[in-house]
Amino acid sequence: MTNFSRRSVLKFAAAGAASTLFAPSMLMAQGDAWPTRPLNMVVPFATGGYNDRLARAFIPFLQEELGQPISVVNRGGAGTMIGNSHFLQQPQDGYTIMCNSVSPYVPLTILLQDAPYSVHDFQMINLPSRxxxxxxxxADTDLESFEEVVTRLREDPRSLSLGVQPNSADYLNLMLVLSAAGIDSSRLRLVTYDGGGPARNAAAGGHVDISFVGGEGFLPLRDRIKPLMVFANNRVDAFPDVMSSGELSEAIGEEVESVEGSQRGWAVSTAFKNDHPDRYEILVDAVERASKNPEAIKTLEGQQLATTWYGPEQSQADFLANYESLERHIDLLR
Structure with missing residues (x-):
């Protein structure tokens, strides 16, 4: 006798599969077939960014699992608050899901922009991009290490131009490392950008001495940059030869705290999870299967997009932990 998980049973019911293992009454008991019509995926950014590319690359594999087409709905603006609000205003029946950099954007819209929602309105399904x-x-810099950066900025905080996006996890990490190193942040030569893309291009094009921005977006530009440090306790697979902020802590004898950058992936509303638990389980199962599909992994990795399956529990816990970190240091971002 084959053992079926509850998610698998629901998947069969949703697809209307005729199976001799389940009587019709058992299938009916699992709830109505779902989904029965097309779905929308809200991306609270303009087209072309990481989230938009992630959504469009993943959708064909999720459609295959759900048996329904999925359309991307881009609703950018106000640091994702417009898209987040639009998403929550839709009927929470599972036919609208979201692909978003939930952190740091959802926490920052709440903490800095008085957004009309809370972190508890969102339920993560999977956040593959960390x-x-x-x-x-x-690439042609004369800087040899981030320790040299610290030395120069200690001697003269205006000796290097620093590119960063304001009100971001990257900006917070910059302030935290400067504080740990005893560098006067009020005297810095900061160059601010409206997004991660322009900040990356500024480093690649030599318009600033150093940019502080999400590392995954630098992968297509790695031949045009010289990575100096990743803000993480340990080295990361994407840049295995680059020192971590944890290593810098040992080098300068001061703890360098950092917060995780963008956490990107799939989310629904908490209301949907609570009101339609059967549909929620079907959707989670579909996202997991699509995430583990070898063709999906090959396709997304070919576009330098993340596919790792963490699952709802771990993704939600990490999302809330990131919110708490940002809340603890919010004064540095005001």
Whole structure:
């Protein structure tokens, strides 16, 4: 006798599969077939960014699992608050899901912009992309290490131009490392950008001495930059030869605290999870299967997009932990 998980049973019911293992009454007991019509995926950013590319690359494999087409709905603006609000205003019946950099954007819209929602309105399904702040200089820089950066800025905080996006996890990480190193942040030569893309291009093009921005977005530009440090306790697979902020802590004798960068992936509303638990389980099962599909992994990795399956429990816990970290240091971002 084959053992079926509850998610698998629900998947069969949703697809209307005729199986001799389950009587019709058992299938009916699992709830109505779902989904029965197309779905929308809200991306609270303009087209072309990481989340938009992630959504469009993943959708064909999720459609295959759910048996329904999925359309991308881009609703950018106000640091994702417009898209987040639009998403929550839709009927929470599972036909609208979201692909978003939930952290740091959802926490920051709440903590800095008085957004009309809370972190508890969102339920993560899977956050495959776990970005980190990367300090990167132009490829032809004379800087040899981040320790040298610290030395120069200690001697003269205006000796290097620093590119960063305001009100971001990257900006917070920059402030935290400067504080740990005893560098006067009020005297810095900061160059601010409206997004991660322009900040990365500034480093690659030599317009600033160093940019502090999400490392995953630097992967297509790695031949044009010199990575100096990743903001993480340990080295990361994407840049295995680059020192971590944990290693810098040992080098300068001061603890360098850091917060995780963008946490990107799939989310629904808490209301949907609570009101339609059967549908929620079907959707989670579909996302897990699509995430583990070898063709999906090959396709997304070919576009330098993340596919790792963490699952709802771990993803939600990490999302809330990131919120708490940002809340603890919010004064540095005001």
């Amino acid at each position: 970005d980190f702040t990367l300090a990167a200089a132009p």
